[in-house]
């Protein structure tokens with residue numbers, strides 16, 4: 084497959100994840116399990132014979148959610164619930180809710196009460212990650228999730244099947260890491276929007292499928308030799324579901340050279356041990372080692388310091404914070420991260436979006452002005 | 464003009480004598496903590512409102528509650544200004560207003576307490592109430608450059624897990640070790656047991672205080688309970704706290720004997736849900752009272768009324784009870800607690816405060832309202848507000864809605 088063909092499939096998948104995964108479900112003959120948040124152990128769902136599918140809402144006004152969720156809950160939660168209540172997710176067995184924030188925690192209850200899926204699982208992950216007792220609990224909680232999904236599918240999850248799954252997910256994660264590295268070296272090899280499609284594509288399609296596409300893409304891309312002179316932009320935040328934003332950045336003469344987003348590097352940056360005698364422990368240790376998300380607590384991991392290193396390493400010239408509005412954990416971290424970036428004397432911009440009310444025009448104007456400002460500062 | 468000096472005897476009768484005792488108690492507590500801050504005579508820990516405070520008292524550490532301070536900022540109408548300061552620092556207006564107020568106050572030292580809260584030597588956050596406190600205390604730890612210990616209490620969906628319990632139990636021991644490290648001395652386990660006993664008694668007394676409102680007419684309303692809650696939150700585990708509630712309880716019993724109700728001609732008994740609207744206590748209380756409606760109970764003050772500690776088995780029972788608190792359980796469990804309250808206090812209606820600031824308390828309310836309405840057939844109303852940020856509250860609109868609600872209650876009766 085050529086690079087363009089692979090990218091086209093990624094694009095279509097991200098454009099309409101539901102249609103894509105329905106197709107895969109048909110062709111793989113595997114049940115699909117929805118999930119929220121990248122802390123979900125996708126490997127376990129895979130080992131259970133399922134296809135994990137990240138529920139990320141949709142960019143439309145909600146129809147049914149307002150009867151269950153106040154306007155001050157984040158739009159990920161509101162649009163995700165809306166998809167379920169308007170029967171757009173009827174191909175799912177159900178959904179997995181890892182403990183992340185107060186909103187997801189309540190969403191799980193509301194979802195369970197108002198929908199009729201045959202499967203529902205909460206994985207009440209520990210919030211802190213640095214202690215032995217938290218690790219022990221995390222392992223127990225993951226083990227209990229294994230039990231739950233085994234009972235549901237009636238299929239045993241063996242250490243081999245878990246290790247097999249870890250291997251496949253490691254390939255996916257390494258592929259994305261390679262693509263990010265390649266783009267950082269030479270931003271012109273792939274557009275920012277396409278880069279994001281590759282990350283999000285992994286959340287919506289079977290991992291085997293993604294690995295095939297990425298193998299083709301990487302072999303084609305790494306041969307490409309053009310170079311570009313774009314403004315290097317680094318993204319920080321929770322999730323970005325508007326491909327348009329990447330287009331605005333590029334239209335303004337910029338390109339994305341790295342990120343700390345949950346629809347970005349936080350999803351794939353660390354691999355799990357694929358040869359462990361105890362693969363559940365290996366999955367737990369990956370969760371612990373990951374660069375933390377704002378919803379987790381780890382005093383040994385300073386997000387400010389981590390960000391500065393990432394940004395320096397990416398050679399970025401500007402930082403854009405992309406935040407889903409009403410997201411408590413990330414809003415709490417914003418001032419500290421902003422200060423850390425100030426220490427680098429780097430310009431930054433905060434964009435708050437709501438999926439069901441994006442006001443893209445305004446976002447476009449602000450990105451254009453930001454890119455222009457950086458361009459001027461760099462004498463372009 | 465001279466008339467102003469003459470006190471209305473009916474109103475005087477309704478005034479709580481215990482109010483003065485409580486003010487003195489709370490002033491004494493803050494004064495002592497400010498003295499300790501200045502002299503370094505005692506360590507000071509900031510702790511979250513639902514946190515296990517008993518080990519602090521047992522170690523002679525002064526606990527300080529920033530949430531209580533947030534409520535004070537709201538009641539003294541300083542919150543909006545303090546919130547503005549934190550918004551200027553980059554904190555979103557959508558974050559918890561206790562947090563925003565507290566940070567604004569930490570930075571400016573403006574507070575109803577002269578000079579602001581005493582500085583912490585370390586921080587104890589327990590996330591059994593929300594994820595907000597985890598982040599809030601991380602920020603405080605950076606701001607004051609002091610260590611923080613997080614007690615992570617896994618949320619209970621449908622049933623409590625033993626794995627979660629074991630995790631909390633190990634943390635209780637870690638927490639004690641953390642305090643021992645901070646203070647450079649061992650925990651006196653006998654003293655801890657005594658504090659556990661006092662805490663148990665305090666919580667039982669608070670429960671009895673609230674229970675007096677089962678009586679018709681209720682001798683106090685939840686607006687009074689919002690006021691009298693301060694000691695059980697901040698001084699739980701001390702003899703002073705218990706002495707105060709012994710006095711309050713006696714006063715409430717006297718009121719029952721004397722036939723004094725919180726509301727004249729009490730006709731409608733209502734249950735309140737969520738944190739009070741601190742800056743609007745008076746207008747709301749008057750509005751309900753003038754319509755013969757009394758808020759006889761609430762889910763908020765009841766959260767401190769469940770006595771589950773066993774001093775003989777303190778670590779074990781602390782782990783259980785601090786995990787099972789109201790904001791750490793799922794919607795169905797909340798509904799069952801609400802139903803019990805409605806029954807116990809013979810409530811005719813349910814008033815829910817949809818509180819922009821507090822997601823764990825407010826998300827899910829729409830479903831809770833539906834279930835309560837369906838199962839118990841009692842009217843419910845949702846009031847849109849914020850516990851301390853007045854900018855998110857429209858008094859006129861709220862008044863109209865509450866009046867309409869009471870009209871509908873009248874129609875039912």
Ligand code: SF4
Nearest residue numbers: 157159184186410411
């Ligand atoms: S975007 Fe933020 S508030 Fe929304 S579910 Fe994720 S962590 Fe929670």
Ligand code: SF4
Nearest residue numbers: 559592593595820821
């Ligand atoms: S979010 Fe709610 S529970 Fe948490 S501190 Fe704020 S008011 Fe309290």
